[in-house]
Amino acid sequence: MLHRRDLVAAAAAVPLVAAPWAASRAQSPAVLRVALGSMVAAMEPNARTSGPPSTIVYYPIFDTLVATDAQGSPVPALATAWRNAAPDIWELDLRADVRFSNGERFDAASAKWTLDRVLNPENRQVVRARIATIKSVEVTGPLALRIVTTLPDPILPRRLASVFMLPPTYFQRVGEQEFANRPIGTGPFEVTAFQPSASVTLRAVEGSWRGRPQVPQIMLRSIPDASTRVAALRAGEVHIAESIPPDLARQLGQGGTRVVASTIGQTNLIILNTRNPALADRRVRQALNHAVDKEAIVQQLLSGYGEVTGQLVATNGVGHDPAIRPYAYDPALARQLLQAAGVRNLSVKIHTTQGLQLMDREVTEAVAGYLSAVGVTATIEVLETAAYVDAYHGGRMDPAFFIGWWYFPAMDGDFVFVWNESSRPQSRIRNPEFDRLYAASTSEMDSEKRAGLLRQMGRLLHEEAAGIFLYHPQQTFGVRAEVSGFTPRPDRVINFDTIAVSR
Amino acid sequence: MARIVLSRLVQLGFTLLGVFIVLFVITRMSGDPVALLIGPSASTEQIAQLRSAMGFDRPLWAQFTGELLGAMRLDFGVSLRGGQDALTLALGHLAVSLQLVVGALVFAVALAVPVGVVAAVWPRSLLARLLMSVAFIGQAVPIFFSAPLLILLFAVAWHVLPTSGWGTWAHMILPVVALGMVLMAKVARVMRAQMLEVLSQDYIRTARSKGLDGWSIVTVHALRNAMVPTVTVIGADLGQLIGSAVLTESIFAVPGLGHMLLTAALARDYPLLQAGIFLTAVFVVSLNLVVDMLCAMLDPRIRAAGARG
Numbered sequence: 001m002l003h004r005r006d007l008v009a010a011a012a013a014v015p016l017v018a019a020p021w022a023a024s025r026a027q028s029p030a031v032l033r034v035a036l037g038s039m040v041a042a043m044e045p046n047a048r049t050s051g052p053p054s055t056i057v058y059y060p061i062f063d064t065l066v067a068t069d070a071q072g073s074p075v076p077a078l079a080t081a082w083r084n085a086a087p088d089i090w091e092l093d094l095r096a097d098v099r100f101s102n103g104e105r106f107d108a109a110s111a112k113w114t115l116d117r118v119l120n121p122e123n124r125q126v127v128r129a130r131i132a133t134i135k136s137v138e139v140t141g142p143l144a145l146r147i148v149t150t151l152p153d154p155i156l157p158r159r160l161a162s163v164f165m166l167p168p169t170y171f172q173r174v175g176e177q178e179f180a181n182r183p184i185g186t187g188p189f190e191v192t193a194f195q196p197s198a199s200v201t202l203r204a205v206e207g208s209w210r211g212r213p214q215v216p217q218i219m220l221r222s223i224p225d226a227s228t229r230v231a232a233l234r235a236g237e238v239h240i241a242e243s244i245p246p247d248l249a250r251q252l253g254q255g256g257t258r259v260v261a262s263t264i265g266q267t268n269l270i271i272l273n274t275r276n277p278a279l280a281d282r283r284v285r286q287a288l289n290h291a292v293d294k295e296a297i298v299q300q301l302l303s304g305y306g307e308v309t310g311q312l313v314a315t316n317g318v319g320h321d322p323a324i325r326p327y328a329y330d331p332a333l334a335r336q337l338l339q340a341a342g343v344r345n346l347s348v349k350i351h352t353t354q355g356l357q358l359m360d361r362e363v364t365e366a367v368a369g370y371l372s373a374v375g376v377t378a379t380i381e382v383l384e385t386a387a388y389v390d391a392y393h394g395g396r397m398d399p400a401f402f403i404g405w406w407y408f409p410a411m412d413g414d415f416v417f418v419w420n421e422s423s424r425p426q427s428r429i430r431n432p433e434f435d436r437l438y439a440a441s442t443s444e445m446d447s448e449k450r451a452g453l454l455r456q457m458g459r460l461l462h463e464e465a466a467g468i469f470l471y472h473p474q475q476t477f478g479v480r481a482e483v484s485g486f487t488p489r490p491d492r493v494i495n496f497d498t499i500a501v502s503r
Numbered sequence: 504m505a506r507i508v509l510s511r512l513v514q515l516g517f518t519l520l521g522v523f524i525v526l527f528v529i530t531r532m533s534g535d536p537v538a539l540l541i542g543p544s545a546s547t548e549q550i551a552q553l554r555s556a557m558g559f560d561r562p563l564w565a566q567f568t569g570e571l572l573g574a575m576r577l578d579f580g581v582s583l584r585g586g587q588d589a590l591t592l593a594l595g596h597l598a599v600s601l602q603l604v605v606g607a608l609v610f611a612v613a614l615a616v617p618v619g620v621v622a623a624v625w626p627r628s629l630l631a632r633l634l635m636s637v638a639f640i641g642q643a644v645p646i647f648f649s650a651p652l653l654i655l656l657f658a659v660a661w662h663v664l665p666t667s668g669w670g671t672w673a674h675m676i677l678p679v680v681a682l683g684m685v686l687m688a689k690v691a692r693v694m695r696a697q698m699l700e701v702l703s704q705d706y707i708r709t710a711r712s713k714g715l716d717g718w719s720i721v722t723v724h725a726l727r728n729a730m731v732p733t734v735t736v737i738g739a740d741l742g743q744l745i746g747s748a749v750l751t752e753s754i755f756a757v758p759g760l761g762h763m764l765l766t767a768a769l770a771r772d773y774p775l776l777q778a779g780i781f782l783t784a785v786f787v788v789s790l791n792l793v794v795d796m797l798c799a800m801l802d803p804r805i806r807a808a809g810a811r812g
Binding site: 126235 | 536547584651655669766769
């Protein structure tokens with residue numbers, strides 16, 4: 001039987017014990033603290049990679065065979081050299097004396113094991129899509145690997161930048177689930193504590209081939225709310241905060257914080273369905289490009305964190321053509337072109353998302369506004385992310401949709417041009433000349449000639465106005481003054497090896 | 504009492520079945536996790552391959568019966584994003600949510616009961632008006648405003664509490680206060696109304712005429728009777744809170760069940776979603792049971808009705 005005294009007593013028991021606080025703020029600078037927008041739910045880097053920020057978590061722990069440098073070029077990682085033995089055969093030399101943090105040796109056999117594991121559809125490895133051109137992997141020496149592709153694949157080394165190498169002995173001993181909690185890699189950091197979807201603590205290991213990191217410990221934690229991330233940075237709880245929205249970036253730049261921004265391997269644009277009768281005339285599509293003030297959108301909606309463009313690849317990727325200029329903002333010309341095409345009362349519905357890309361809905365609304373100003377009735381429809389992705393892959397997007405097409409970590413235009421090839425259901429353009437160029441590029445093993453083909457494709461899509469070209473977005477980090485050695489990279493990982501924290 | 508427990512258990516069974524069916528229909532209608540998981544950079548064949556490896560190409564009835572049989576054995580499968588057992592993952596998040604919600608409840612009740620009592624005993628006093636105004640503000644200010652304000656004041660400006668995260672007492676204070684304020688205001692208003700009503704009853708007048716002092720009338724006779732509806736209100740709110748504390752959890756980076764459900768829904772992580780909703784349903788139904796039992800303890804008439812009925 002409960003008495004009122006018990007109730008009152010229970011009600012009075014307020015948690016007043018504000019216990020071991022003092023910990024997090026006046027931390028020793030030995031721990032680098034980083035706030036991310038989300039934290040991975042499991043540490044199985046090839047299975048569920050859904051892009052950043054999970055790659056930020058994996059990069060200090062794991063290595064790929066080929067890495068991407070700050071300029072977007074492929075550089076040796078666990079592979080030191082690669083060459084074409086035949087158009088469909090790549091031979092890789094692997095780095096000697098590399099060990100996983102548990103002591104297990106990395107060699108050609110373990111590399112083959114990881115690649116085979118990813119390639120087996122039964123294992124449901126999401127990264128498989130990125131290296132699906134591989135037919136077989138052969139061990140030709142203790143540190144030599146031969147990769148045979150189904151067709152000649154000029155960008156295989158860049159594709160390998162997506163696959164993290166795992167330790168086969170340890171993995172098979174503990175199993176997939178245990179590995180996801182206590183992962184082991186060849187990187188300079190190892191996991192000491194992991195709370196799925198919340199935080200992970202890393203400790204520098206001795207004798208990594210990447211050298212000794214500047215900071216002995218890293219604490220990565222998820223703070224999904226952007227304003228809380230900024231608050232944590234300003235309060236000094238974290239040294240680096242990932243993904244600062246433009247409106248919040250203005251709060252930084254004082255009080256010991258700064259904003260670091262850099263263009264990533266991505267292009268945001270409104271794809272136009274060239275096969276829709278209303279948009280079939282190239283002049284109409286060009287008119288829509290001239291109608292939109294890209295510069296104003298970038299300045300006002302993105303606080304300047306973006307590069308206005310007229311093509312699919314920025315300067316950080318293969319296939320960029322400096323000769324392609326953005327469509328000039330010229331509403332009068334836009335009206336002329338529409339008139340010349342004999343178009344009246346054009347109405348365009350633009351599909352977009354909310355929060356899948358930074359400011360996606362807002363940018364689409366602004367575009368719709370500019371189109372209205374030249375007499376085009378533009379409406380927008382916001383789709384929920386899963387419905388949007390489904391409609392995109394099903395080729396049901398019509399007549400226009402906003403998208404962010406990315407080509408990191410490979411930093412190669414192939415990853416964006418591919419969506420315009422006629423046989424793809426996602427493609428909204430049917431252009432035999434483009435298809436010819438694309439087919440030629442996929443088997444062109446001479447990298448200069450291949451880059452030339454990619455530039456030609458870029459010019460063609462620009463002239464055809466296959467979309468309303470907008471901008472290459474920038475990633476933004478909030479960084480405290482105590483942090484040095486931080487260089488943002490176009491593949492959106494953070495290179496923790498070079499970062500130091502001073503008091 | 505046994506009858507109450509039994510009827511609640513039967514209710515739990517039906518609730519869970521209903522929840523399962525509704526959730527299955529809604530999630531399958533809203534698209535498939537595979538395209539989302541693999542991202543926009545995969546070809547159609549690759550999507551089809553992954554879809555078949557994950558079993559989403561089976562006929563819907565086969566998926567339904569498979570999942571229902573699994574759920575009856577408490578096996579919801581493996582989280583599509585996390586790779587771990589979905590129920591274990593959801594239980595971990597539920598534990599965090601319980602700490603948050605119970606903390607908020609204790610905070611709310613500890614403040615609301617005295618406030619409600621004072622406001623009812625001295626309804627025209629300045630103190631009563633002041634307290635009820637504060638309580639009213641608590642209910643009127645939405646969490647998406649109060650929570651960032653708390654962070655700016657206590658973490659950024661004064662550096663006395665952490666902005667976000669979970670694990671120590673200090674991390675709990677701001678989210679508990681932000682969530683508790685809304686509940687506190689509601690409980691205080693209910694408490695005040697109930698006390699006013701009870702204090703005007705005949706038996707209180709009898710107690711007064713018996714010569715009992717004001718304090719013991721309020722605490723012994725009035726408070727206990729006023730608590731019955733208040734406990735019911737708290738119980739109903741608590742059930743909602745466990746799933747709807749999502750805003751508080753997102754702002755303060757609390758790895759609770761609400762935020763987990765939100766991300767699982769957006770990612771179409773069916774196993775995790777089913778496990779999380781299952782736990783929420785079990786929690787709400789058990790909570791109703793606890794509330795019923797508490798009310799029976801507080802009010803002999805309910806006990807008697809339960810015994811007869």
